[in-house]
Amino acid sequence: MKISAIFLSLIITIAASAEEKPSCCAEKESSAEAAGSVYQLDAKWTSQQGKELSLSDFKGKPVLLTMGYASCQYACPRLVADLMAIERELSEEEREAVQIVFVSIDPERDTPGKMTAFFKERNVDQSRWTGLVGNDEAVLELSVAIGTRFRKLENNDFAHSNMITLLTSTGEIAHKQEGLGTAPAEMVAALRKAITDVRKSN
């Protein structure tokens, strides 16, 4: 009798614990990110300082993100100039509240060292700017998630979208600035809203 009671309670315990975390939902619960957040992409990246990062490590502050490559002689220097133009519109306090991320679409040639040199050449503030290098898979997934188009050409150059994407502090796309030399007013307004939203939520 005692044994059957123990057995019964064991079964109940197992059943109860199964109810707490049904196997059907374990996979869903493991993702704590918002449904539209690019921080759900779990690829590993390397920064210009050689540090291994996930995109979700940028969580907490809005991000200005662009994709290009260091040896680009065409639009990428101008994309960097456009990012700096956005920065110049911000107060020092606002600048501190934003992260700028340049993601390489050229994993074969862009090493962390090359990203550092690319940033130095353009006098960017590396305390706020991160250059990310990842593998082909990571680059493709991120480009698709944010709607950047790119293609490797026979001469090893790339054709790619000229686009700066604003991510909220939780990694959701808040605004896209397309083209080169675009007046930054709209992006700056969207960015200020993203910064205010973070302050409100804290």
Place this chain on the structure above:
Amino acid sequence: MKFTVLLLFLLIGVAIAGEIPPDMARAEGGEYVPMFGEISKPRRVAPFLIDRRPVTNSEFLGFVREHPKWRRSNAGKLFVDQGYLSHWAGDLELGETAPPEAPVVRVSWFAARAYLKSQGKRLPREDEWEFAARADATRVDASKDPAYLKRILEWYGKPTPDRLPDVSTMEKDIRGVSGMHGLVWEWVEDFNNQMVTGASRSDSSLDRALFCAGGAVNATNVADYAAFMRYAFRSSLEGNYTTSNLGFRGARDAEPTKPTP
């Protein structure tokens, strides 16, 4: 007994050497000039394996049973839009408009890739898909034949039926691959490699303000209007998009053939 052992060794040997799975066909690869790309530059396509038919509703149902994250009510908007599997009767129920053996449609690029990853496959690259799609029932490359192009264009002009036919009803090409044309459009791995904008999709020019191009990228053979339509269609897609006529099939890298002496 000896014979059985010999046969077993032979079978194992074939498997190790990269036997083609029964659901896939091998394309030898080679050079081809894509419809849209760098002017007059043929591209080299390595040998690859491609699924003989598109993935069906019943196959995709099996996948979402195993992977709850990809059920209709669970998948997040980064990965799928609101139309995802919306023609199914429920999360785990196909219903009237999704016959089990019809190709699965209303699936996003992310969902298609997740399915194929679970099968040890990947999406075909655009070059691979286009390379394979040139075949008809008797030729590996029928793309220069106006009659072949006309047939494809006729299909492009027809509306998609509400209830898609079974994949088994589709004509097979010379490799035994069916449904490349005439049933649904299909996702490719690198669909986002086109630099044509929404505004200028009807022409073949590149908007240099929106895209950086270190080389000329343009239409090379505008006579192949069917291919042009596919490139234009792909250029309108985003990774989470789903539509009632867009499905997918799997591919794999293939071992290169040993050069014949």
